[in-house]
Amino acid sequence: MLVPMRRIAVLLVTLAALTACTESNAGRVPPPASANGQASTPQEAPAPGMRIETVAGGLEHGWDIAFLPDGKALVSQRPGKLALLSSTRPGATVTQVQADFTDVLAVGEGGLMGMVLDPDFATNREFITCQTYKENGVGVDVRLVRWRLAADGSSAQRVNVMLSGLPVARNGRHSGCRPAIAPDGALIVGTGDTARAPISQDRTNLGGKVLRLDVKTGGPAQGNPFSSAQNPNEQRLFTYGHRNVQGVAIRPGSGQIITAEHGPDKNDEINVELAGRNYGWDPAKGGTETSYDEDVPMTDLQRFPDAVPALWESGDRTEAVCAATFLDGPQWGTMNGSLVVTALKGAKLLLFKMDDAGKIQSVSVPPEFDDDWGRLRAARQGPDGALYVTTSNGNDDKLLRVTLG
Numbered sequence: 001m002l003v004p005m006r007r008i009a010v011l012l013v014t015l016a017a018l019t020a021c022t023e024s025n026a027g028r029v030p031p032p033a034s035a036n037g038q039a040s041t042p043q044e045a046p047a048p049g050m051r052i053e054t055v056a057g058g059l060e061h062g063w064d065i066a067f068l069p070d071g072k073a074l075v076s077q078r079p080g081k082l083a084l085l086s087s088t089r090p091g092a093t094v095t096q097v098q099a100d101f102t103d104v105l106a107v108g109e110g111g112l113m114g115m116v117l118d119p120d121f122a123t124n125r126e127f128i129t130c131q132t133y134k135e136n137g138v139g140v141d142v143r144l145v146r147w148r149l150a151a152d153g154s155s156a157q158r159v160n161v162m163l164s165g166l167p168v169a170r171n172g173r174h175s176g177c178r179p180a181i182a183p184d185g186a187l188i189v190g191t192g193d194t195a196r197a198p199i200s201q202d203r204t205n206l207g208g209k210v211l212r213l214d215v216k217t218g219g220p221a222q223g224n225p226f227s228s229a230q231n232p233n234e235q236r237l238f239t240y241g242h243r244n245v246q247g248v249a250i251r252p253g254s255g256q257i258i259t260a261e262h263g264p265d266k267n268d269e270i271n272v273e274l275a276g277r278n279y280g281w282d283p284a285k286g287g288t289e290t291s292y293d294e295d296v297p298m299t300d301l302q303r304f305p306d307a308v309p310a311l312w313e314s315g316d317r318t319e320a321v322c323a324a325t326f327l328d329g330p331q332w333g334t335m336n337g338s339l340v341v342t343a344l345k346g347a348k349l350l351l352f353k354m355d356d357a358g359k360i361q362s363v364s365v366p367p368e369f370d371d372d373w374g375r376l377r378a379a380r381q382g383p384d385g386a387l388y389v390t391t392s393n394g395n396d397d398k399l400l401r402v403t404l405g
Contacts, residue, residue: 042312045362047351048335049405052368055388056085056092059397062390064115064178064323065380069122072153075378075390075399076129078111080104084153088382088401098155099147105132105139108172109192116179116187118146119215125149126159128187128215130177132168142166142177144189144218162218165233167207169194174244174262176207178323183255186221187213188238190245190259197284197292200241204231208281210245210259210273212238225276241279241307243298247324247341247379256358258311260321260341264294268314268321270341272358280307312352312360319346322392323379327351331385333404342376342389349376349389349402373400 061078067088068074075083080101086093104112110132118126126148133140143166146159168175176192193199193208200208203226212221213236220227220235229235238257247260257273271279280299283292299307314321322342327335339352339360349369353362369376377392387402 042352042360042362045353045364047364047366048333050349050366050368051403051405052373053090053401053403055088055090055399055401056094057396057398058094059083059390059399061111061392061394062378062397062399063111063113063392064378065388065390065399066115066117066127067380067382068117068153073382073388073399074115074127074149076112076115078113078392079106080112080131082112082156085399088384088386088388088399090401092399095154097149097153100158101131103131103133103135105134105168105172107132107139108169108175110139110142110168110172110175113175114178114189116181119181119185125151127156128162128179130179130189132172132175133164139168139170139172142168142175142191144179144213163206163213163236165206166191167194167196167199167205169196174207176245178246178248180248180250180257181215182212182250182257184221185215187211187215187218188248188250188257189213190242190248190261192244192246193242193281195292197289198287200243200281201278201284203229203234203237203240206233206236208240208242208244209237210239210242210248210257211236238275239273239277239279239308241281241304243281246322249324249326249339251339251354251358252326252328252337254356254358258324258326258339258358260324261298262320263298263314263318265318266314266316267298267310268319269298269310270312270321270324270339270352270360271308271310274308277308278304278306280304311354311358312363319348319350320344321346321350322377325379325381325387327387328381329385331404335404340379340387342379344375344377344392347371347374347376349379368405373398 066074082097114130143164144162147156174192189211244262341350374393378390
């Protein structure tokens with residue numbers, strides 16, 4: 001169906017779902033100005049007309065989407081549920097996949113999070129999830145788990161834990177954990193710093209990082225920048241110095257890794273990931289501060305002159321940027337090649353046009369998302385070329401299919 005009229009119930013749920021920030025920025029293009037002048041200054045551009053259709057409802061905080069070869073789709077849900085959708089067209093039916101998620105720590109920002117199909121899914125039916133893990137009700141870590149989906153899609157069995165030991169906060173804060181498959185087959189995973197001061201700059205800790213892993217084993221991928229390090233965690237790192245990476249997108253053609261990252265009360269970031277580089281988040285202030293000091297810059301160029309500046313920052317407000325993906329194909333017209341980023345607090349879709357080097361040229365916000373859908377989380381382009389987005393309001397959440405209007 002086309003975009004519905006605003007529904008009071010949806011808005012009430014949206015307001016209830018907001019945590020630290022309650023003011024909505026829906027419909028407004030975030031200011032490109034940077035607090036320290038480091039990000040590019042893209043112009044505001046008009047957005048193309050968008051057609052939004054509801055594929056299915058009845059979800060609960062849909063966190064990620066995976067498209068199956070038979071036209072069905074999986075949607076991970078933060079409380080520890082996995083939905084199988086009969087198709088990616090409006091009117092799809094939703095069934096819950098039977099799987100043992102009893103060890104998922106579903107609290108705060110943690111739970112069953114990112115998901116990606118194994119590159120050999122067509123033959124092995126395996127997929128990988130990120131989850132916060134608990135024992136006896138207490139959070140232990142964030143981990144990557146490999147599953148095998150039954151032939152009929154009704155159930156999934158755990159194959160193994162690919163990687164454990166990613167830090168976790170007991171309240172689930174800054175759990176991160178978004179996976180993507182790079183063109184060379186490596187598994188790229190963005191992680192969060194769990195709101196603990198020293199983690200982002202500690203290269204032996206997997207939090208506040210972008211990891212580059214062997215997709216089959218969870219070990220370091222070949223060619224990683226710290227492959228000669230003694231510590232096995234450091235060998236898995238691609239970049240470090242991040243706060244809470246929520247979106248990971250691989251740019252078609254170039255293979256550039258682009259991430260979306262939560263700032264504190266301002267300066268959410270879009271970054272291009274460069275092997276072995278520091279992205280400058282350091283609430284420990286070089287080890288002089290034990291508390292989590294969020295007044296430090298997102299990219300502290302005074303402390304780390306070689307840190308990588310952001311491609312874009314949200315300025316003096318928080319959008320709570322989330323998933324990232326690229327629009328790829330002629331069906332997107334002038335938006336072909338654009339980066340799509342969802343926003344939770346901002347309750348909007350952001351479209352970024354980039355030049356070949358990755359510099360952002362313009363940003364636009366489709367008005368069709370204004371107020372009607374609330375918080376937006378997952379974003380993946382489907383095999384049919386359409387964009388698929390989930391809402392994350394906590395009650396009757398939707399999988400949306402987005403095309404040009």
